[in-house]
Amino acid sequence: MNSLIIAALLLVLLGLAYQTGWARGGALATATGTKVHSRPQYHASYVAVWTLVPALIVLLLWAVFGGGITLNFIREQIPADVLAGLDANGLNALVARIHALASGYGVVGEIQPYEAAAGNALRSFQFITFLGVVAAAAVAGLGAMLYARSRITARHRARNAVERVIGFVLFACSAIAILTTAGIVASLLTEAIKFFTFINPLDFFFGTVWAPNNAATGGDYGKYGLLPLLMGTLMITVIAMCVAVPVGLMAAIYLSQYAPRQLRAVAKPIIEILAGIPTIVFGFFALVTVGPFLRDIGAAVGLNINATSALTAGVVMGIMIIPFVSSLSDDILNQVPRTLRDGAYGLGATQSETIRSVLLPAALPGIVGAFLLAVSRAVGETMIVVLAAGNSPVLRGSIFEPVATITVSIVNQLTGDTDFAGPQSLVGFALGLTLFVITLGLNIFALYIVRRFREQYE
Structure with missing residues (x-):
């Protein structure tokens, strides 16, 4: 009130x-x-x-x-x-x-x-x-x-005074975004340093066993090897991108270049509905439908595929992020100037040659941004992995076996009554800092790719 x-x-x-x-x-x-x-x-x-x-x-x-x-x-x-x-x-x-x-x-x-x-x-x-x-x-x-x-x-001079105020507000908004990022990094880094006072950083980053002792006594904190979690995260992310990128990009090309206007008006909203479905629903879909389906397919061809595995989680996650790739790529492709396409047609290029040699290079920065958004979503996803990946923190090389990811381990370690005084809870911040560094590396790599192709195109 x-x-x-x-x-x-x-x-x-x-x-x-x-x-x-x-x-x-x-x-x-x-x-x-x-x-x-x-x-x-x-x-x-x-x-x-x-x-x-x-x-x-x-x-x-x-x-x-x-x-x-x-x-x-x-x-x-x-x-x-x-x-x-x-x-x-x-x-x-x-x-x-x-x-x-x-x-x-x-x-x-x-x-x-x-x-x-x-x-x-x-x-x-x-x-x-x-x-x-x-x-x-x-x-x-x-x-x-x-x-x-x-x-x-x-x-x-009221206009000058008002514009100064607007400029200050815009600056404050930019500063808030920057300071928020700096605060998040500082909080993660501070708590991660506390964690490394208990656990050797080499044992954390290069350890192959993840077995925290949540009821630690006498200094026995267990083992906190990151590699099993990192392997599971990368496996699921790669599988998800192998599903989302081809399907999403091809759907965007078809909708923007080949589909009739009536079909586009219906198909694009239907694809974007996937983005509004809660991730827990995708998790249940993976657990109840996709997992058993892949298991039965594997049995039919002589493969032992677990219902909860990296493959199940990756496939469903790829389906979930298709709208991010498709919708963003479609918007970027439609923003390419019409004159570029007309010039290619005037030189005798076919429609497929125009798409491959003119349209995609011109839209590359936006498409890479769409891919990067999809990768970030896949790396940070939790609910699908909780239900579909099996939560088995064991270093494996097979996508048909259960795995665990960094995000799920963060949830496990920070769930319950935690005092943030021991490595059992502080490890969540170290894992979060690791995810931040991975995402930052993806951004730097994407910028490098964009600049290289831009120079070649120009």
């Missing part, structure tokens, strides 16, 4: 500020003989920005410091003798009970009189402080709106 009131307040302030700025700017623009620097919409946006920023600052300050103020208020409501007998955990539990009482939720156990009194006091305190914060935000916004309106003149 509080969030809705705050959102409504901000919307009202924005609407009022925008209308005020527009009216002031429009009056200047229609005045006889007045040359206006900025259009009314820029004046309106200028006033809106001036109104929104102070209100947001007030709300942000309360969001930062409000929790500490509320905690101090709660501590003042607890009797001194009770407060003196509580440790940190006990104090947190009591504060949570008082918050629950103030919110109207029930609590377990008998409610002490001081708890009930503290809950009532906290409820009143929250109501008063909320009204105060809303009023302060409204006053700050209205004051800034009046000040911004007074600055609007015929020669006021």
